[in-house]
């Protein structure tokens with residue numbers, strides 16, 4: 015199998031799809047990204063890296079950061095987070111609040127915004143600076159010391175953050191935040207505003223393809239924890255399109271409204287795709303098509 019040839023073909027095939035869907039425009043700085051960018055990177059568990067298209071161009075990782083904050087919390091504090099957040103698919107959009115009140119302040123899973131706020135809150139209590147901890151992990155695992163928070167995106171997110179703020183207040187009203195609402199929101203907006211390329215992200219998520227083993231060869235998560243993070247990605251990583259994603263791609267995956275998606279082939283590789291135009295559920299249209307083609311061509315899926 016010639017991996018480079020596969021990736022080059024995928025880039026050629028998905029290019030027309032880049033103009034389907036809408037670039038996220040809820041904050042001005044994301045709306046300015048050109049929709050016709052597309053990149054793909056495959057980081058093999060054994061270290062080889064392949065890329066095609068705009069695979070070295072940084073983009074806003076947004077909700078993909080939720081994988082790393084969850085992994086960090088689990089690495090410090092294996093199980094206690096699950097008293098504060100469920101691990102069931104929500105079947106609702108990432109920023110929905112309808113279930114939060116019905117469930118008395120316990121979010122359905124750590125990958126919708128409400129759940130991610132709880133995870134970030136826990137990380138803030140553990141490390142004192144949640145966004146810096148996520149950035150530290152991403153720098154270490156990607157090998158890129160220049161991974162940085164885009165201050166403009168973070169500020170813009172805060173300026174347009176009424177919905178996330180109302181969610182954080184609702185969580186606090188149920189006693190499900192340990193830190194002041196403003197501090198939790200600040201950390202959450204910053205972690206979402208990290209800018210990385212497909213290459214950085216594929217390398218940084220490789221520990222999930224290596225049963226928890228970090229870049230330096232030491233365990234970051236146990237094999238069981240790594241399995242659990244992958245399981246939550248499969249069932250909840252693409253929100254109310256998780257069923258469709260599993261059907262088309264057949265891998266654990268996590269998307270962000272910046273247009274990136276990270277997918278994991280346990281034991282084999284991590285893959286990152288990026289195409290900024292999003293479908294109705296907030297997932298990259300070209301990105302899902304590329305992963306669909308990748309798993310069809312390679313036969314690599316968990317099923």
Ligand code: GLN
Nearest residue numbers: 076077108127206270271
């Ligand atoms: N920062 C975005 C938000 O909180 C992240 C959402 C996403 O990427 N799905 O709304």
